Amino acid sequence: MDILFDAHNHPLLDTVYDERLLTAADNFIAAAFKLPRASGCFPPCGFQASGHVYNCITCQYDSCEFPLVCPVKNITVMENNRTQTRCDVPFPLPYEMEVVWFAEEIRTQQVDQFEEVTVGIDRLYSIPSAGLRHQGTYQCEIYSDQRSLVRLYYHLIGFCTGGR
Known part of the structure; x- marks a missing residue:
């Protein structure tokens, strides 16, 4: 039988040492599960492939689980001024x-009510001289491999004349 000594130079038997080691390991694991996990997820919306985190308990990847659709952002614009929205x-x-x-x-997030304006790689949408006819909701949708990643909405309001 091996005899070990604890920090106070008292003899320990193997079974006592094993029990203490297992208890310490269990305490460490319990404490580690309480720590916040680093993730690549950025709220509030969008499918974020880089945010997938491997879950050791379920042995699979967990996604960010945010909705695809982002909240509407109101943008107040000045009449006859350049207006830009960025996706x-x-x-x-x-x-x-x-x-x-x-x-x-109109102000909406109903996808079937929108008319397509432009398609490409440019995430900037610009109106050179905003007027009442530009009032409404603008949606940008980003796709990759024919899969929608995010939908952003901008509602143009105001159209102040700037004191003219």
Whole structure:
């Protein structure tokens, strides 16, 4: 039988040492599960492939589980001024992507009510001289491999004349 000594130079039997080691390991695991996990997820919306985290308990990848659709952002514009909206997200996007811009005259997020305005890779949508006819909701949708990653909505309001 082996005899070990604890920090106070008292003899320990193997079984006592094994029990203490197992208890310490269990305590460490319990404490580690309480720590916040680092993730690549950025709220509030969008499919974020880089945010997938491997879950050791379920042995599978967990996604960010955010909705595809982002909340509407109101933008107040000055009449006859350039207005720009940018299809930006706080998470990394794939290099191969397509951006589709849509417009509708009312405040809505109903996809079937929008008319396609432009398709390409440009995430910036610009109106050179905004007027009442530009009032409404603009949607940009980013695709990669024919899969929608995010839908952003901008509602243009105001159209102040700037004191003229």
